Amino acid sequence: MPNFDYEAPTSLAEALELMARPGEVRPLAGGTDIIDQLKSNRRNADLVVDMKRIPELLELSMNGSGLRIGSAVSCTDVYNFIEEHGGYPALSESAALVGSIHIQNRASIGGNVCNAAPSADTIPPLLVHEAVAHTVSASGGEREIPLIDFFAGPGQTVLQKGEILKELVLPAPPANTASAYLRFIPRNEMDIAVAGVGSLIEVDPSSKVVTKARISLASVAPTPVRAYEAENSLEGSVIDADAIDRAADLTVGAAVPITDVRGSAEYRKELVKVLTKRTLNICLERLG
Amino acid sequence: MSKKQITTTVNGVQQEILVDSTWTLLETLRDQLRLTGTKEGCSNGNCGACTVLIDGKSSCSCLVLAPEVDGLEVTTVEGLADHGHLSPVQDAFVDNAGLQCGFCTPGFMIATTALLNENPHPTEGEIRLKLAGNLCRCTGYDKIVRSVQDAAERLSRV
Numbered sequence: 223m224p225n226f227d228y229e230a231p232t233s234l235a236e237a238l239e240l241m242a243r244p245g246e247v248r249p250l251a252g253g254t255d256i257i258d259q260l261k262s263n264r265r266n267a268d269l270v271v272d273m274k275r276i277p278e279l280l281e282l283s284m285n286g287s288g289l290r291i292g293s294a295v296s297c298t299d300v301y302n303f304i305e306e307h308g309g310y311p312a313l314s315e316s317a318a319l320v321g322s323i324h325i326q327n328r329a330s331i332g333g334n335v336c337n338a339a340p341s342a343d344t345i346p347p348l349l350v351h352e353a354v355a356h357t358v359s360a361s362g363g364e365r366e367i368p369l370i371d372f373f374a375g376p377g378q379t380v381l382q383k384g385e386i387l388k389e390l391v392l393p394a395p396p397a398n399t400a401s402a403y404l405r406f407i408p409r410n411e412m413d414i415a416v417a418g419v420g421s422l423i424e425v426d427p428s429s430k431v432v433t434k435a436r437i438s439l440a441s442v443a444p445t446p447v448r449a450y451e452a453e454n455s456l457e458g459s460v461i462d463a464d465a466i467d468r469a470a471d472l473t474v475g476a477a478v479p480i481t482d483v484r485g486s487a488e489y490r491k492e493l494v495k496v497l498t499k500r501t502l503n504i505c506l507e508r509l510g
Numbered sequence: 511m512s513k514k515q516i517t518t519t520v521n522g523v524q525q526e527i528l529v530d531s532t533w534t535l536l537e538t539l540r541d542q543l544r545l546t547g548t549k550e551g552c553s554n555g556n557c558g559a560c561t562v563l564i565d566g567k568s569s570c571s572c573l574v575l576a577p578e579v580d581g582l583e584v585t586t587v588e589g590l591a592d593h594g595h596l597s598p599v600q601d602a603f604v605d606n607a608g609l610q611c612g613f614c615t616p617g618f619m620i621a622t623t624a625l626l627n628e629n630p631h632p633t634e635g636e637i638r639l640k641l642a643g644n645l646c647r648c649t650g651y652d653k654i655v656r657s658v659q660d661a662a663e664r665l666s667r668v
Contacts, residue, residue: 324558325573327567410642411642
């Protein structure tokens with residue numbers, strides 16, 4: 223392990239002062255990515271700032287206007303909260319896929335976002351639920367960044383020196399909306415997505431016309447992406463097998479995958495089609 | 511690098527430990543407190559050999575910095591037995607031969623304890639899913655699953 227100092231501030235102001243210090247300062251929430259990266263020299267740090275004792279970053283609440291997830295809230299807590307309160311099924315099912323139970327007990331959704339892995343399971347669900355990243359910085363600046371604009375490349379975000387993710391805010395899903403997330407891995411559990419797809423549709427119950435569609439893909443581009451053409455093809459159409467097939471074919475246009483040890487580019491393009499079909503069909507089932 | 515004085519309750523005993531800011535909880539348990547029941551396997555959160563409870567929640571101690579547990583409660587495999595009497599989970603692993611070389615066993619017993627605390631009557635599918643973060647290269651898992659099922663029955667009779 224490289225040498226670094228560790229601080230566990232108990233207020234946001236104190237944390238921001240620490241984040242603004244010179245050198246490489248890393249925030250730590252669950253630590254399940256950053257500690258491994260520090261051990262294996264994939265990231266470095268002069269100072270690690272533990273965010274788990276700051277009340278604002280541990281907030282998890284839902285009201286009429288939506289869901290607020292403090293950036294240090296664990297996957298397990300988010301999963302249990304959504305199971306109890308409902309509303310964001312794609313997000314709860316993705317939170318239950320991040321590593322093992324032991325990892326989910328510590329890993330935060332905010333950390334999954336800031337780690338910015340193209341394969342991160344919770345990001346497509348956050349994108350289809352139109353999450354907004356609320357950030358704060360030592361200078362007193364605050365930003366509200368639509369999550370789709372948060373990623374700059376593999377492992378890279380638009381956060382500036384001294385700026386941290388405070389919370390993710392998801393609007394309340396309209397009535398007659400369903401979402402789903404699926405990933406493909408060659409095992410039953412505990413693996414990194416070869417490809418992942420999150421889908422959300424809002425459907426007029428009488429006409430079956432799609433009034434809103436959101437489709438997001440993981441592990442097929444340098445950052446998580448939205449499949450805008452596929453979304454546009456669904457919106458305004460009656461949702462049926464043909465419409466789903468058409469949308470699934472169009473998702474391939476948003477996928478620019480690489481060939482690596484997990485799968486070839488061609489295979490990943492095929493996977494996003496299949497996973498899009500399956501997630502849209504799950505959404506239909508959920509709409510009843 | 512800096513030293514931190516932390517106060518942590520380990521297996522019910524309050525410990526004052528001077529830790530380096532870069533030590534993991536796993537290193538601290540094994541090298542400072544000499545609690546060598548907790549094992550180091552992969553060191554990156556895949557194998558579960560280092561599983562401990564932190565405030566009752568199963569966690570990979572290789573991915574926790576020692577200063578993170580200041581003020582918290584840690585339970586290791588050494589804390590499962592009660593005054594020399596094995597816990598029902600430990601008895602079930604022994605009686606069902608849920609181990610061979612034993613290296614993964616402390617992690618499995620801690621993970622099982624956490625699982626049954628939360629869900630006293632898991633299905634076989636739930637057991638296999640919830641223990642997916644613990645790897646065993648000897649048993650083929652069937653005897654471990656049977657051990658967990660037996661532990662659930664024993665606990666329901668307590």
